[in-house]
C-alpha cells in the first residue's frame with residue numbers, strides 16, 4: 001500500500017496461541033487447500049481469514065521466487081497492492097496485531113543485524129533481523145527469518161539500490177541470482193530426502 005507517498009508492507013504478529021512460530025512476525029498466508037486453484041488463491045483466502053482482506057480489494061502484482069521455512073515447507077510469496085484505506089480485522093485465533101512498515105526500511109534499516117543460518121540439511125546462508133519501531137503505536141517489532149528474507153528481496157526488486165547491509169545476491173542480476181540461491185537450497189534438501197529413502 002502507499003501511505004504518505006511511500007510503499008509500505010502489511011505484516012502480522014502471530015498469536016501466542018499458535019502451535020507454530022507463536023509471537024513471530026509474518027505475512028498473511030498459510031497452507032494451500034484443495035479448493036485453491038493456485039498460490040494466488042491460497043494467499044487471498046488466507047489474507048481474508050487472517051486479517052479480513054477481501055480478495056477483490058487486492059490487485060495481484062506477481063509471485064516471487066519461493067523460500068523454504070524451517071520445517072522445510074516450500075513458501076511462495078504473492079505480492080499484491082491494496083488501498084491505504086484498508087482496515088484490518090485480525091482473526092484473534094491467528095493474529096494478535098497488524099502493522100505496516102515502509103518497504104524502504106528493508107534496504108535502509110535503522111536497527112539491523114545479520115545472523116549466520118544453517119538449514120537442517122547443512123546449507124549455509126544468512127538471516128536478516130530488523131527491529132522496527134512503530135512510533136505512532138509505540139511498539140517495536142522484530143522481523144527476521146523467512147519474513148525478512150522476502151521483505152528484503154521485494155525491496156531490492158522495487159528500489160534497485162544497494163542495501164546498507166550485505167546480501168547473498170548479485171545485485172546486477174538479482175532475479176537469476178535469487179533463483180540460483182533457491183535452487184541450491186532446494187537441491188540440498190532434495191539430496192537429503194533421497195538419501196533417506
Ligand SMILES: CCCCCC(=O)SCCNC(=O)CCNC(=O)[C@H](O)C(C)(C)COP(=O)(O)OP(=O)(O)OC[C@H]1O[C@@H](n2cnc3c(N)ncnc32)[C@H](O)[C@@H]1OP(=O)(O)O
Nearest residue numbers: 020024026029030031069070073074075144145146147149
Ligand atoms: C532465511 C530462512 C530462515 C528460516 C527460519 C525462519 O523463518 S525463522 C522464523 C522467523 N519467522 C518467520 O519468518 C515466520 C515464517 N512463517 C510464516 O511466514 C508462516 O508460518 C507461513 C506463511 C509459512 C505459514 O503460515 P501459517 O503457519 O499461518 O499456516 P497455516 O496456519 O495454514 O498452517 C497450517 C499447517 O500447515 C503447515 N504449513 C504451512 N505452510 C505450509 C507449506 N507451505 N507447505 C506445507 N505445510 C505448510 C503449517 O506448518 C501447519 O502445520 P501444523 O498444523 O502441523 O502446525
